[in-house]
Amino acid sequence: MTQLFAAIDAGGALRFVGEVGRGADCGCLCPECASPLVARQGASNEWHFAHEAAQERPECGAGAANMLRRLIAEHLQARSEGPGLPLPAYRQRVAIVRALVNLHEDVQWGAQVMGAWAWQVRAAAHEAVAQARLDTGAGLQLFVSVDGEEPPAPEAEMAQLVFRCRTPPAPALRERQAALQHIEQHGELVWLHHPDTLGRVADARERLEARSRRIYGNWLALSDQAAGSAAAEHAPAPLFYGPGAPVAPEQAPRFACAPGHAPNVSFTFYRVSPTEAWLLYLLEREGPVDWRNAADKRYVLAPYPVPFDGWEHALPASVGVADLAAGLVRCTAFLNAVTYLSRCATLTRSGRDPAAFQGL
Ligand SMILES: [Zn+2]
Structure with missing residues (x-):
C-alpha cells in the first residue's frame, strides 16, 4: 500500500479521504512532510490524498502505513478508555532437550492492566504505542504491527504485546467507520513475551528436570540390568x-x-x-x-x-x-x-x- 488514505487536518486530527472536501478544499497536510495535499475522489481511481503538483518526497511513502498504525493506536486507546481492552491469556511452551529426552509443558496465566495506559499514538513502527503496569508485576509495552512488520526483540524484563492487523481493502479505507470495522474483525492482540514474574515457567522447568532425571535413572538401571548391549537395541531413538x-x-x-x-x-x-x-x-x-x-x-x-x-x-x-x-x-x-x-x-x-x- 503506497496511496495515502488518511492525512492530518489543520487541527492535527487524522482525517479519511472520504470525509473531507474534494481536491485542494480538503485542507489536509501530508503526515510525513507537512506539505498541503489534495483529495482525489475520482470515479475510477481508488480515493486517496496526493501532494499538490505531485511533490511526493521519498519519506512520504511511509505515510499510509504510519496513518494506519496511528488509526489502530487511537482505536485501542478509545477502547481502553471506554469499553475496556481485555488482554488474552499469556501462553508459553517450556521445553528441555537432552540426549535421551525431549520434554515440554505448556503454561499459561492471565495478565491485566492495572491503572491507566500511557499512550503514544504517533509512535514510529519500532516504538511502543502504549505502556502500562500489569497485575502480574511486569511492565507492559504495546506495539502495533501492520502487514507483518516485526516488532523489536523482546526485553527480558518487560511484557510485550502486539496488535497485528492487515491493511484493510481499498473500499474500507475511505471512511473511518469501515476501516475500524475491518480492524475490529481482523486484528488481534498477541503476546510476544511475559517475564516469569509468577514463577510458573521456573516451576514447569523444575517438573521437567525431575522427569528427565527419572528417565535417565531408569535408563541407567535398565542398562545395568541388561548389561548394556541388549537394552541399547530397545532404547528410544x-x-x-x-x-x-x-x-x-x-x-x-x-x-x-x-x-x-x-x-x-x-x-x-x-x-x-x-x-x-x-x-x-x-x-x-x-x-x-x-x-x-x-x-x-x-x-x-x-x-x-x-x-x-x-x-x-x-x-x-x-x-x-x-x-x-x-x-x-x-x-x-x-x-x-x-x-x-x-x-x-x-x-x-x-x-x-x-x-x-x-x-x-
Ligand atoms: Zn509528503
Missing part, C-alpha cells in the same frame, strides 16, 4: 533436535569447538573433572542422504572447549575410538557414550550453542 525451528543447513551456525557437527543439532555437554569435558553431538552426513532420516547416525565426542592433555586416551574403547586428525572420538554406539558419561559426569547440560557451556 536419541533426540537431538529442538527447541526452536531448524534453519536451512547452509544458514545454520557452525561451531569450531565441534568439528564436523550436523546443522541444527543440540549439543550435550559433560563435565567429568576440572580438566576434562566433552561435547556429544551428531556428525554431519556427507553425500546426498538426508541426515535427519538416515538410520546410520554417527555420533562423536569432542574434547571441550579444546583438546586437553591426554584426551585421546581419556575414554574407554567401549565408548569410542580417538580420531587424532579430526580431533574427536568417534562413538562405537551412541548409547554406550551416554551411559558412560551420564555415570561419571559431575555436570550435564544441553543446548544449541556450545558457547553456553563456557566456564561450567
Whole structure:
C-alpha cells in the first residue's frame, strides 16, 4: 500500500479521504512532510490524498502505513478508555532437550492492566504505542504491527504485546467507520513475551528436570540390568533436535569447538573433572542422504572447549575410538557414550550453542 488514505487536518486530527472536501478544499497536510495535499475522489481511481503538483518526497511513502498504525493506536486507546481492552491469556511452551529426552509443558496465566495506559499514538513502527503496569508485576509495552512488520526483540524484563492487523481493502479505507470495522474483525492482540514474574515457567522447568532425571535413572538401571548391549537395541531413538525451528543447513551456525557437527543439532555437554569435558553431538552426513532420516547416525565426542592433555586416551574403547586428525572420538554406539558419561559426569547440560557451556 503506497496511496495515502488518511492525512492530518489543520487541527492535527487524522482525517479519511472520504470525509473531507474534494481536491485542494480538503485542507489536509501530508503526515510525513507537512506539505498541503489534495483529495482525489475520482470515479475510477481508488480515493486517496496526493501532494499538490505531485511533490511526493521519498519519506512520504511511509505515510499510509504510519496513518494506519496511528488509526489502530487511537482505536485501542478509545477502547481502553471506554469499553475496556481485555488482554488474552499469556501462553508459553517450556521445553528441555537432552540426549535421551525431549520434554515440554505448556503454561499459561492471565495478565491485566492495572491503572491507566500511557499512550503514544504517533509512535514510529519500532516504538511502543502504549505502556502500562500489569497485575502480574511486569511492565507492559504495546506495539502495533501492520502487514507483518516485526516488532523489536523482546526485553527480558518487560511484557510485550502486539496488535497485528492487515491493511484493510481499498473500499474500507475511505471512511473511518469501515476501516475500524475491518480492524475490529481482523486484528488481534498477541503476546510476544511475559517475564516469569509468577514463577510458573521456573516451576514447569523444575517438573521437567525431575522427569528427565527419572528417565535417565531408569535408563541407567535398565542398562545395568541388561548389561548394556541388549537394552541399547530397545532404547528410544536419541533426540537431538529442538527447541526452536531448524534453519536451512547452509544458514545454520557452525561451531569450531565441534568439528564436523550436523546443522541444527543440540549439543550435550559433560563435565567429568576440572580438566576434562566433552561435547556429544551428531556428525554431519556427507553425500546426498538426508541426515535427519538416515538410520546410520554417527555420533562423536569432542574434547571441550579444546583438546586437553591426554584426551585421546581419556575414554574407554567401549565408548569410542580417538580420531587424532579430526580431533574427536568417534562413538562405537551412541548409547554406550551416554551411559558412560551420564555415570561419571559431575555436570550435564544441553543446548544449541556450545558457547553456553563456557566456564561450567
Ligand atoms: Zn509528503
